[in-house]
Amino acid sequence: MSIEVRRVDDDERWNGYLEHATTPTPFHSAAVLDVLASAADATLHRLGGFKGQEPVGLFPLFEVDRGPVTGVFSPPPDLKVPYLGPTLVVRGGAPKRRRLDRQHHEFVERTIDRISESVNPAFVHVRTAPGYDDVRPFSWNGYEANPRYTYVIDLELSEDDLLDSFSSDARQNVTDDYDVDYEICEGDAADIERIVAQTADRHAEQGEAFPIDSSFVVDLYEAAPDGAVRPVVCRIDGEFAAGTVCLEAHDVAVRWVGSAKPTCDIPANDLIDWEYCRRSAERGVDSFDLAGANSPRIAEYKAKFAPDLVPYYRVKSASRTMDVAVSLYDKLR
DSSP states (O other): OOOEEEEOOOHHHHHHHHTTBSSOOGGGSHHHHHHHHHHHTOEEEEEEEEETTEEEEEEEEEEEEETTEEEEEESOTTSOOOOBOOEEBOOSSOOOHHHHHHHHHHHHHHHHHHHHHHTOOSEEEEEBOTTOOOOHHHHTTTOEEEEEEEEEEETTSOHHHHHHHSOHHHHHHHHSOOSSOEEEEEOOHHHHHHHHHHHHHHHHHTTOOOOOOHHHHHHHHHHSOTTSEEEEEEEETTEEEEEEEEEEETTEEEEEEEOOOOSSSSOHHHHHHHHHHHHHHHTTOOEEEOOOOOSHHHHHHHHTTOOEEEEEEEEEEEOTTHHHHHHHHHHHO
């Protein structure tokens, strides 16, 4: 029986299939995808691969039109979403390797065929989730796949073992006593606005663009399931000093927006990261993705938390209008 690719527009069904996905991220949930589509001014294609009635994979894709050029993305551009892409779905016992490879290859191939026929995009760009480590079905269909990297902290370690694994300066930063009245706590929509503004200001100081605004992040906070979007802040004498917006789903957490360098005299971001690790582990989260390890400066900072280096992949393909489409993508990203 061959695999059929069709839309999965029912939120409950989509989220139910995600419960059995092999590499789900917080960005894969139905509510989050809808907010991303609205913010990107994109048409969302929530596609699923089925063998009969049995789901074998999910692949959210975003159709973006800019003038005469149409691109297909996952995740959509210009929203600071690190990755998305396909995920396999396995219900019951895991199939044997030969069967799994065959299903995976057919699912990706038929999804590519469907989007080519229905959209005919000039440019396709996908960033896969960490853990989605077999991009051969894309390569076999003429796509270019290049590895990227992120750092992931293992929260299944005991608290003591995790702390012991940190570098000496990180360990000192999160265990020292500070002569200030500070607290690390979960924030609200107003704190999200403060986090985004602080992050945008820091980017501007460095001469870098910051493409998202607080309304988009607040929309995500309000639309996502309870606890899926968590602003975590450091307050000093009751006033906001620093913060990070994290996302959680399927036992996975992602550090997303924030962690800008604060002006306070304590290592607020280290304290936020450590407290978040502790509290999310208590909630049953298994891993904390620091979202990126692709620049030397950022990688050096994040490495002090003794994370695992995990690859993900940038997958792309283009038609003969490649030059125009790449120019489009450069403007959108």
